[in-house]
Every structure is written in C-alpha cells, then in structure tokens.
Amino acid sequence: DGDGPPPLSPLQKLTTDMCKDEKTIKELIIGRRVGFYKVRGEIGYGTFSRVKLAFHALTRDKVALKILDRTRMDPQAQRLLSREIGSMEALQHPNVVRLYEVVETPCRLYLVLEYAGGGDLHNRICSEGKLCDTACKITFAQILAAIKYMHGINIIHRDLKAENILFTCSGCVKVADFGFSTQVSNRSAALDTFCGSPPYAAPELFRDECYLGPQVDVWAMGVLLFFMVTGTMPFRAETMGKLRRCIMDCAYSVPPWVPGPCQRLIRGILKAAPAERCAVDQMLGCDWLLPVEFPWSPLAARPLGPLRGPPESERGSLEDEE
Ligand code: ATP
Numbered sequence: 001d002g003d004g005p006p007p008l009s010p011l012q013k014l015t016t017d018m019c020k021d022e023k024t025i026k027e028l029i030i031g032r033r034v035g036f037y038k039v040r041g042e043i044g045y046g047t048f049s050r051v052k053l054a055f056h057a058l059t060r061d062k063v064a065l066k067i068l069d070r071t072r073m074d075p076q077a078q079r080l081l082s083r084e085i086g087s088m089e090a091l092q093h094p095n096v097v098r099l100y101e102v103v104e105t106p107c108r109l110y111l112v113l114e115y116a117g118g119g120d121l122h123n124r125i126c127s128e129g130k131l132c133d134t135a136c137k138i139t140f141a142q143i144l145a146a147i148k149y150m151h152g153i154n155i156i157h158r159d160l161k162a163e164n165i166l167f168t169c170s171g172c173v174k175v176a177d178f179g180f181s182t183q184v185s186n187r188s189a190a191l192d193t194f195c196g197s198p199p200y201a202a203p204e205l206f207r208d209e210c211y212l213g214p215q216v217d218v219w220a221m222g223v224l225l226f227f228m229v230t231g232t233m234p235f236r237a238e239t240m241g242k243l244r245r246c247i248m249d250c251a252y253s254v255p256p257w258v259p260g261p262c263q264r265l266i267r268g269i270l271k272a273a274p275a276e277r278c279a280v281d282q283m284l285g286c287d288w289l290l291p292v293e294f295p296w297s298p299l300a301a302r303p304l305g306p307l308r309g310p311p312e313s314e315r316g317s318l319e320d321e322e
Helices: 010-020 022-028 075-090 121-128 133-152 213-230 240-248 260-269 280-284
Strands: 037-045 049-056 062-069 099-104 108-114 165-167 173-175
Touching: 037 062, 075 099, 075 108, 121 165, 121 213, 133 173, 133 213, 133 280, 213 260, 213 280, 260 280
Parallel strands: none
Antiparallel strands: 037 049, 049 062, 062 108, 099 108, 165 173
16 A cells, blocks of 8 residues: 555564674574563464464463564565554554564564464354354454454554454454554545455455445454354355455345344445445444443453463463473
8 A cells, every 4th residue: 555664663673673683682582482482382374474372481471472484475475564563563452462572583573472362263153153142242342342443543454354353262352463454544545455355355345446444344344243143154156256246246145033133233234335334333332232241341441461461361381381
C-alpha cells in the first residue's frame, strides 16, 4: 500500500545495537537459550518461521518463540515482517497475542510472543464439528473486542481466519498473525492490495478497485461466525474462479436450524456492499450476543506480560524444563 517499514521501536533499536557487538550475540544466543528464554519443544511451522515453546529463565512464564531465518526471506517477506512487528508493538489488548520482545542477530529474528497453548479455532471446529451456541458467543465476542480495539487505533488485520484465532489454555481468545496487517493514517484511507485467504476474502477484494480496510475484517468476521455456528464455510467451490463468483454474488444460505438472531447477524455482516455491513458496535450490541453472561468482560483491559505473570495454567513447571 506504499507505506514503508515502520521505524524501529526503542526495544528493537536496543537489541539491534546490542547485536552489532559479536560478544553480545554469543551471550544472547547460547545453545538452547535466547536472551532470557530457555527454548523447549516445537509448536509449529510457518512459511518462513518455526515456532517453539520457551520459558523465561527467572519467572518461568511460557512464551512462544517465533524464529525467522532472514537469509531465506525475500524483500516482500521482510516488508511484511516489519509490518507484523510494527502492528504487534502497537497492540496491547487481552484478546490479541502480545509481542513481548524482539531479539535480532545477523541471520535470525526471534519474536517473543505471548503463548496461546489451547490450539486454534480451525482445529477446534474440525474436532468438535461445530461450536455450541454459548461457545460461539463467547468466542465471537472476544474476537469482536479485539477488532474494535484494532480498528480504533487504525490497524486492519486483513487475514482473519480460524487458523489465526488462538486460545490460551484457559480458553481466552487471542487474535494472532499480523503479517498482512496495515496501519492506515485515517479510517477512510483506501487500500489496493489483495491480502488474506480467499475463502475469507470480501467481494471488494476480487474487484479491481480500492477498498476500505475495516470492512474486509468485518466480512471475515461474518465468515468466521458462519463457520463456528455451522461447522462449514459459507463460500465453497472446487476452483478459484467459482469461489470468486460465489463471493462476489454473495451466494450463501444459512441453515434454517441456526437460531434466528444469529441468522440475522450473519446476514447483516455478509453483505456485498461494504457500506451496508453491520458496524462492530452494532454486532457487539446485537440480540444474539446480549443475553450471554461472560465469564470475564471481553472489553476490560487486563495487562499481561512475562514479568507480571499470566495465570498459573500458562506457566511452566519444573518437569517441563527437564
Ligand atoms: P505463515 O507464516 O505461512 O502464514 P503461520 O502464520 O501459521 O504460517 P506462524 O505464525 O509462524 O505461521 O505459526 C506457526 C504455528 O505456530 C501455527 O500453528 C500457530 O498456531 C503456532 N503459533 C503461532 N504463534 C503462537 C503463539 N503465540 N502461541 C502458540 N502457538 C502459536
């Protein structure tokens, strides 16, 4: 979208300066240790990354260590990574994965992330078939709270999908993967890059025209809600061309057994014209969500950080370490 990489934060500058000194690098990355973190088992892989479980040596808090090999990254991947770091540094919300620290060496970049050990929404739906009504409401409300916060500070995620919605071991939702996110200078700024996963892509992304960022996230929320409630995707096709047509025609049908208020919400979100889609505040106040008593307030900010200490369930035990 034309905006360059964001400036380095004081923490990045500090680690970059530290890493210019060879001796410091050796002290930072010693064997299975990165900075203050002791590296343990593998969590998963991305295109350019490996994600490992790690423990803070003093507090024993678990973190997810995303390890990126810079030598394998082309300029486009490096640009996306800068955006991911820039967005994550700006975001502090109980329903967004926190970036605690960036450790940099000449070949590698280590992102120290809040650990979400409860799996992702895609796997959960696949193993449970679909989510029950209460689980849908609690999950959806937390994603909405994260989106409301992000959009409030002009960050658009652009890759909302079930694989990027993680859970902590205690079931709290954490929106992850800000690789396609962008920070717009004002809410009416137009974007023109196709981002994200096609089954979640809004119709305007398939038209050769500029689009307003927040509405593509709103559309993806509609696809996510449909997927959570029914266990199937609203737009499915054997070829990309057919999928594109389905989405542009807004050709989906909500099964009749879906509760009426939820059906109305899905139809209010999945509208071809971006301006007609429900606003995030309308969704938060809709009939379907309101009767739910949340175990915690989805909008209350709860400061989290390795030194402050997450709940006991997110901490490492002595047995984990050996
Ligand atoms: P790609 O980079 O190709 O889009 P990706 O986004 O899945 O792939 P990563 O973000 O590197 O790649 O994540 C790889 C795996 O690690 C995924 O399975 C993801 O669920 C898991 N993961 C990522 N961040 C965390 C985290 N903070 N806590 C727990 N697991 C995580």
